[in-house]
Amino acid sequence: MVSARPAVQALPAYRPGRNPADLARELGVDRAVKLASNEVPFPPLPAVVRALSETAGETHRYPDNGAAVLTAALAERYGVEPAQVVPGCGAVMLCQQLAQSFNDPGTAIAFAWRSFEMYPLLAQVAGARSLQVPLVPSLPGGSPDTHDLDALAAAVDEDTRLVFVCNPNNPTSTAVRRAELGRFLDRVPETVLVVLDEAYREFVTDPDVPDGLELMRGRPNVAVLRTFSKAWGLAGLRVGYLVAEDPAVADAVRRTHVPFSVSMLAQAAAVAALASEEEVGHRVAAVVAERDRLTTALRGRGLEVPDSQANFVWLPLGEPTAGVAAALEARGVITRPFAGEGIRVTVGTPEEDDVFLAALDDVLPGEPGARPDDVRPGAPVG
Structure with missing residues (x-):
């Protein structure tokens, strides 16, 4: 029997971000939002x-x-x-x-x-x-x-x-x-x-x-x-x-x-x-402005968010990470969880980020600053 090298057999499979169309069909909703792979939210130049x-x-x-x-x-x-x-x-x-x-x-x-x-x-x-x-x-x-x-x-x-x-x-x-x-x-x-x-x-x-x-x-x-x-x-x-x-x-x-x-x-x-550097610069500036808005909104909810220099933000949620990510996905929002550590959230369009924030408010009920371990599974939003 042919066997791969032990080091290769032990490799974990790479898990790309879920396809939002697949998730939408699974949940029976019109649209899912993908904020998992750090893509820019603009069409090709x-x-x-x-x-x-x-x-x-x-x-x-x-x-x-x-x-x-x-x-x-x-x-x-x-x-x-x-x-x-x-x-x-x-x-x-x-x-x-x-x-x-x-x-x-x-x-x-x-x-x-x-x-x-x-x-x-x-x-x-x-x-x-x-x-x-x-x-x-x-x-x-x-x-x-x-x-x-x-x-x-x-x-x-x-x-x-x-x-x-x-x-x-x-x-x-x-x-x-x-x-x-x-x-x-x-x-x-x-x-x-x-x-x-x-x-x-x-x-x-x-x-x-x-x-x-x-x-x-x-x-x-x-x-x-x-x-x-x-x-x-x-x-x-x-x-x-x-x-x-x-x-x-x-x-x-x-x-x-x-x-x-x-x-x-x-x-x-x-x-x-x-050759389109000027247009790319405008797009980057829009992402940065939305990054700042998203960061402010998350901090306003009592969440710890470091100063981001990328096109994503980091929520260091610790042990509740997997539960929060699963609950967000059940509401049609795909993020990138790192179990036991935190969730990486790509900066999307203002509309996409508002969908994420609304889902997060539903996942972490109560007053701003609700603990991540208070997460509730809930049902998907339409």
């Missing part, structure tokens, strides 16, 4: 739609294996050489390539926890150890929600090859500031690659949260990871990219890519999106 239409007639050919047009556009945008840029099939695929490129079995990958849920899975597949460093509260007396960079630096050992710093952090929405991140990068040994995972960089409004590309300059062991899936609205096309200070790092990652993994359509869409 007009320039992207045009680029897809114009490129569709060429899809009988293989795409450019190196995504040269996109690589050149990103290099020009960030003032780096094309040899420093690696496009990929989403940032997640690039994370996997990084582990394949730098981790042998028995080495280690270090990261904060909780953070992006793929990090420990990548280590497991690579046969590497996970060095998980607990988060600390961003506010006195609050729940753990932000990186402890001193502890993360201390956790790096002689076997560590890769460190991920998710900034802003997924799922807790917080971000570390310039001075502490700079000190951290200076402490990490030159033989360890630090990847600043900035999937949500475009939503950052705190001027003290640094652009990772600025901190990368002059540090050969630092690379920055970004994506077109969030602010740029291309989640369905799977395009991410890595920018490395040392071209040798980029070359190593490029060697482990799956050939033709950035499709012809994805490259055309990403290039068109970059």
Whole structure:
């Protein structure tokens, strides 16, 4: 009998956010709201739609294996050489390539926890150890929600090859500031690659949260990871990219890519999106304004919500998390729960967020500040 590797057999299945149409049919309601996957609530950019239409007639050919047009556009945008840029099939695929490129079995990958849920899975597949460093509260007396960079630096050992710093952090929405991140990068040994995972960089409004590309300059062991899936609205096309200070790092990652993994359509869409930066900026500003409104509304209900620098908010509910998420889903609202820790809620349209708030009020009855463990299952709302 053929058996997969034990490490693969032990992997938990990835659980994407539920399809809202499926939930609506299940509940017998007209519509369900999905606030689980950190997508932007806008349709594709007009320039992207045009680029897809114009490129569709060429899809009988293989795409450019190196995504040269996109690589050149990103290099020009960030003032780096094309040899420093690696496009990929989403940032997640690039994370996997990084582990394949730098981790042998028995080495280690270090990261904060909780953070992006793929990090420990990548280590497991690579046969590497996970060095998980607990988060600390961003506010006195609050729940753990932000990186402890001193502890993360201390956790790096002689076997560590890769460190991920998710900034802003997924799922807790917080971000570390310039001075502490700079000190951290200076402490990490030159033989360890630090990847600043900035999937949500475009939503950052705190001027003290640094652009990772600025901190990368002059540090050969630092690379920055970004994506077109969030602010740029291309989640369905799977395009991410890595920018490395040392071209040798980029070359190593490029060697482990799956050939033709950035499709012809994805490259055309990403290039068109970059050319629509002004419109993207307007969309991001709308998300940020709605994020602030949603945060204020939740805090007004007595809930603990850290300052978000992403396009989602974090509710550190602890043990009642699963029950609250299930009760919200029963009311047609899909969120992303992390059992025993909290719920991540994507910033949607004002209408969608109002549906979420109304459902939350029904789930947590009584006066503002009702305890999450007072949750009642209830019935779906129409």
